[in-house]
Amino acid sequence: MASFWSLLTLYAGLVFLQLAQAQATCNLSPRIAEQLRSLLSPRSEVVLTSNASFATDFVQRFSVNRAPSFVVAVKPASAADVGRVVRYASQNNVPFLATGGGHGYTWSLSRLQCGIDLDLSSFDSIAIDNAANTMTIGGSALSDNVTRALYAAGKELPVGMCTCVGFTGFTLGGGIGPYSGLYGAASDSLISAELVTGTGQLLTVSKTQHPDLFWGLKGAGFNYGVATALTFRVYPATNxxxxxxxxxxxxxxxxxxxxxxxxxxxxxxxxxxxxxxxxxxxxxxxxxxxxxxxxxxxxxxxxxxxxxxxxxxxxxxxxxxxxxxxxxxxxxxxxxxxxxxxxxxxxxxxxxxxxxxxxxxxxxxxxxxxxxxxxxxxxxxxxxxxxxxxxxxxxxxxxxxxxxxxxxxxxxxxxxxxxxxxxxxxxxxxxxxxxxxxxxxxxxxxxxxxxxxxxxxxxxxxAWYSARKLPRLQELKRVYDPKSLFSWYNAVPVRRDYW
The missing domain is CATH 3.40.462.20 (Vanillyl-alcohol Oxidase; Chain A, domain 3)
Structure with missing residues (x-):
């Protein structure tokens, strides 16, 4: 185990590097926006956050306290475009954050400054297969919309108390709510996910495909990539x-x-x-x-x-x-x-x-x-x-x-x-x-x-992931997000001795 002072030096070095990268992004934001436009499909939207359209066309954060800051906002039109944004950010050392409902309020997000807002608003679909008892949602589907769609179909699933959160983010952290007494966490009902990993790969993840990553998605999923779609098992409505x-x-x-x-x-x-x-x-x-x-x-x-x-x-x-x-x-x-x-x-x-x-x-x-x-x-x-x-x-x-x-x-x-x-x-x-x-x-x-x-x-x-599960989550981090692109939201660190 590393000493306290060596860990402190490591942390200070990481913070200094992040600040330097943030400043570089701030200075180069017009160029970054131009390069992203050239990479993405025509239906994708890229703007500087100084543009008035950012406030009207992109999801805004709920909490203004200890908030991340963005200089470029991107609204990808497809999962392939999400992959292009992730690969661009990785290759150019540009910090980014995928946003769905815009509700996460942890103060750890304030470490992201001068980054790219990867807005998933285009991924808001909800499809329920009544016969199969399954539901597939896009990465930005809101909890309230999911709840309404399930109720209309005569189905149910554990949903949270807060209706304005993105249901994907809710699930990737576990997902607890009033009906957890019946069905457990929302993530327990997850069947599969479409995920752009920290290496830029677009993967279908399930119990049979990349099962190690599927295990990690159910409780710590936002550490490994951007989920563009999730499929759940749903249940006939009780009472x-x-x-x-x-x-x-x-x-x-x-x-x-x-x-x-x-x-x-x-x-x-x-x-x-x-x-x-x-x-x-x-x-x-x-x-x-x-x-x-x-x-x-x-x-x-x-x-x-x-x-x-x-x-x-x-x-x-x-x-x-x-x-x-x-x-x-x-x-x-x-x-x-x-x-x-x-x-x-x-x-x-x-x-x-x-x-x-x-x-x-x-x-x-x-x-x-x-x-x-x-x-x-x-x-x-x-x-x-x-x-x-x-x-x-x-x-x-x-x-x-x-x-x-x-x-x-x-x-x-x-x-x-x-x-x-x-x-x-x-x-x-x-x-x-x-x-x-x-x-x-x-x-x-x-x-x-x-x-x-x-x-x-x-x-x-x-404290977030438990000492018994953290080592396995760190192993997954080294495989699917080795550059720690997803390191802003109460993150799993790559290094075992980081904390």
Missing amino acids: GGQAVVTNMIFPGALNGTVWQVLSAFFGNQPKELGLALSVGYQEQRGGMVIIVGFVYAGPEAESTALLKPFLDLNPLNLQILNTPWEDVPEVIVYGATRAGCQKGAQFVPYSVNLYKVDVPNLINVVGYMQTTLAANATLRSAIVTWAQYAPYGFQRYADDSSAFPYRAATAFVQINAFSPSAEQVPALDGFARELRDRFQRGSGSRSLETYVHFGHGDETPA
Whole structure:
């Protein structure tokens, strides 16, 4: 294992090289745009980002905080054109980022400066084969559009709580959502992918074609190439496509009792039951509140019976909705998940996986939030969200079936803050990081572990991908992306001793 100082020197050298390459790209952007136009098919679009058409014709990023910067934007018309862009970037040492929904908010992306925006907007198709129970989507198909198409076809698949994300990126990081209790991660239902690798090759990847890479795509896929198409196994809709959403609000003073009741569900909830929870400060209610949203893929009577321990706590507000499953992300926790789809916000994200409900620690966390937020109104946009799914779906698949590392995690906690101005970001960042550290103390894991899509960017690769899976992912990196072209989004490093 290399020494701390040698690793620090290596990291500093890599950062210096990236800065030098970025500056060269900035200086040569008109030339780069001209060369790309000459390489790509006529239906592809290439513009300088200083051109007004960039803001109107290309996908814009949701978070403006710690954002990557681009000088050239490319909208390839075909997978072959994607390959040409990747090979050009590799040969000319030009950094680039493939963008679908534009939603990824990890701060690690800010290391990409003066790069190429490889916009996949042309790859937004969705095709469902009802007889075969399969669905094929393009690399930029949005989660909301996928959900609507599945529902209309009488099918379902695990989709996330945030409707505006690209479904391909969601899947390549694993993909978790309310119906994961039934089917596991979205990546568990992946059948095949069309991928332009870091070597510029266009490959069809599946269980029988490049199976080593297929394993890596299911949980760490954005490290190896640009996915232009994905094919999934889909399922007949449960309960006729209807779900019961039950929302409740509890006062923060009751949090110890809520955690105690919740602990009985932890790891034991029925596969049809998903849970989303939000902890935040509401001035109109005098302090902290806990908002809990349940989704049950079954009849209302069954849902009510399951939730009786929570109902017996006499929530401040109770809402029960019978709704199509396609609308669950819009209404669960009173529609609070829509906050993640506001464009132009300063996102401050942190996260930690939980393996147990440590009631005393959680009481301390809420107490700390109450004291801090009561004294500092500028921090009150910070909220804690808690997603909890039944273990059944994840345990349908062996741990070594994919790169997705956290089948044993029962709750995925996010600490999110949304700031209207950059000036508030440092204070929110410090508060959110402290909350993450406090949750970690009672997580049930000695080291920090976090779902890669919820990551801040300051975690280690072992936190995103697990120490047990990281070596195999690094081997794949050396084969399919040896020049680390895909190194901006919570990346797998090529070198074993990098971290």
